[in-house]
Amino acid sequence: MQLIPNGRIWIDTDKGSFLGYGRIELLEKIQETGSLRKAAMEMKMSYQQAWNFIKQMNESVSEPLVITQRGGKNGGSTTLSETGLLAIETFKKYNEAFQLFIQSQSIQL
């Protein structure tokens, strides 16, 4: 039977979790929809849960990843900052390097 090297990656800070596959998906859905509420719904998580993730991410680095503007005629919007876009790009590069690493492994018994 074939043995398949597998795994997953994430990024921590010295205070705990920072970014993983789920949070990247949440950031991407915020970027797509312009709304934390819609992004949370698409991720099948509660608004509160999504907001907690965003809060933790925003507090992990010097610039917030997600910017919320309240009010206005459209009832406010949620967008990614430059740092948020860079976080997605950085995680994806790390993940691509990891996928190449995995594919380079030959596991045999």
Place this chain on the structure above:
Amino acid sequence: MQLIPNGRIWIDTDKGSFLGYGRIELLEKIQETGSLRKAAMEMKMSYQQAWNFIKQMNESVSEPLVITQRGGKNGGSTTLSETGLLAIETFKKYNEAFQLFIQSQSIQL
């Protein structure tokens, strides 16, 4: 704040899980103690759970990783086969390569 690349690895077969950190620890404790019961206790898992892991591992490759001998004056023993020892070594090499990969990553925003 410092961003720390992290992750974990495992090995699958096309039928599901084969080896991960927990199963390697179980195999090592079997090797140490010569007993599935003692190994399971040290891992704080039930005998049945440990046996299910062993069964799945044994059925994943052509040679069993763990060999159980019933009876005898010592009440039987559980030992690792050559394949079992090789499985530990192979996983550890994969994990060492992974740790080097992680350390080579520079994550900055």
